Amino acid sequence: MLISGGAGFLGSYICHALALANDTLFERPCTVSCVDTLVTGSADRIAGLRSRPDFRFIDGSAVDFHGSGAEFIVHAASIASPVIYRRLPLETVEANVIGTWNVLRLAAQGCRSFLYLSSSEVYGDPDDAAIPTREDYVGRVSFTGPRACYDESKRLAETLCRLFFERHAVPVKVARPFNVYGPGLRLDDGRVIPDLIRQALAGGELVLHSDGTPTRSFCYVTDAIAAFFGLLACDADGEAFNVGAPHEVSMRELAEKLAALTGGRAVTSRPSEDSRYLTDSPRRRLPDITKIQRALDWLPLVSLDEGLSRTIRAYGVQA
């Protein structure tokens, strides 16, 4: 197994799940190679795996990684935090476009299955008529705005997946995760849940940088990881699947839930210091998950309340 971005939030869960499967489930253990530049990942996440004979960490980039021979590939390398990809836009495009091209080229030499972690951001800011959003929605996306480096490079990466499937028969499946969260997200990551938890831990009020009405849907990490393994094991080559929870939650509702779970803090709205913080930010996010439900019989199992409680507890706060 090759996991690019394996020291990231999602990639490291995949590495740990494989180690557990090697210990308890697989008749023939697999060897896991984790390739990561650590640009946003953390060596701590995989520290417990480094001494295992079935695990290898490669400090390198998906962009020019040459090793191959992997039977299964999960390509999770990217810069995924909105705050960080604005700071490193070219590196974000490079990981998503050149990195995806390179890893697909390795897969074209022969692999049994390839999973690409794309993003719900390929849909941009959908029209209300496209909520809940199905996989065949083509999106409403700015190609020059402050989020374009991420959204557009994820779209081009999906085009590459499709082309390598059509021209080189790479058995690629594409997952489009919708806001996956859980223990292990870096508190300085800039995504909304760790951001609000960080504020709660600091003892202050919870600050929203919008009027609280934009919505997202939040999927607990164990549910997402189960979907990723299901997709890797299925034969829906060339297909893309939404991976998310079928519940729409406003930013204000989310903040109020977190405030209640962390001791009743106040929630306020205040514009971000970054005047373009909300530019092109989607107003609504809600996946239609009929396709993955039919293909894998998959449904998220962990409720938002339960998932948030587990996440907060993991940061050492009694929820």
Ligand SMILES: NC(=O)c1ccc[n+]([C@@H]2O[C@H](COP(=O)([O-])OP(=O)(O)OC[C@H]3O[C@@H](n4cnc5c(N)ncnc54)[C@H](O)[C@@H]3O)[C@@H](O)[C@H]2O)c1
């Ligand atoms: N977590 C989510 O909610 C979510 C939602 C949609 C899409 N995704 C996608 O899932 C994937 C994993 O996301 P995550 O939440 O774990 O983010 P993350 O930032 O925690 O992990 C990404 C990892 O990729 C590594 N990386 C970046 N550029 C690299 C390169 N060129 N070569 C090798 N490694 C590189 C980073 O160091 C990091 O460890 C990303 O592709 C992301 O776009 C995540």
